[in-house]
Amino acid sequence: MNKPRNTTVLNVDLSNSLLSYMADCRFDESHLTPMHLALVLEYAYQPHPRFWRDFDIAILVDAISRHMPHWQSTASMTDGGANEVLRELDATLEINAFDEANAEMLLAAPIGERPETPASALAWITAELVRRQLTTQLRFARRDGERCGEMALDVAYCLEQAKLGNIVERTGTIVAKAYRDAVMKRRAE
DSSP states (O other): OOOOOOHHHHHHHHHHHHHHHHHHTTOOGGGOSHHHHHHHHHHHOOOSTTHHHHOOHHHHHHHHHHHSTTGGGSTTTTTTHHHHHHHHHHHHHHHHHHHHHHHHHHHHSOGGGSOOSHHHHHHHHHHHHHHTTOHHHHHHHHHHTHHHHHHHHHHHHHHHHHHTTOOOOOHHHHHHHHHHHHHHHHHHO
């Protein structure tokens, strides 16, 4: 019987993946932006339930600190710059966690009852959030519109495929890997 891996081991693996991406892409102070760091997160994404909801930003901070030990004292990170970048990354993590939670709700529904279009997924998700009295999530879903349904369907598909042993990458992961490959190719030339 397969035992789940120790959380500490998973966090070390995740931190090493984040660190590897920054090293491969030759990250320096100029890459300490929410966009570049979001690529780091996407690269390390693993399609399993609760990945985003359980992700601890401290793992990313540790990886950045291992790659650039004095990153918080760089010009762009002083005077609240580091806190602002981390706040923006927290917002990204919240969006990813929201999409993931919606996807998992969809997957919990009987197959024949699952919506198949972004609009029908949004309607299903909002009805479910109303039923569960999750007003904060409901406001976010409504504000997000069909993107909410679209992302929930995409994440659900990735999770379903991962459960079957198939690798299907999120768009963000594809972009992160393409960026890394381009940097590595340029370095090799």
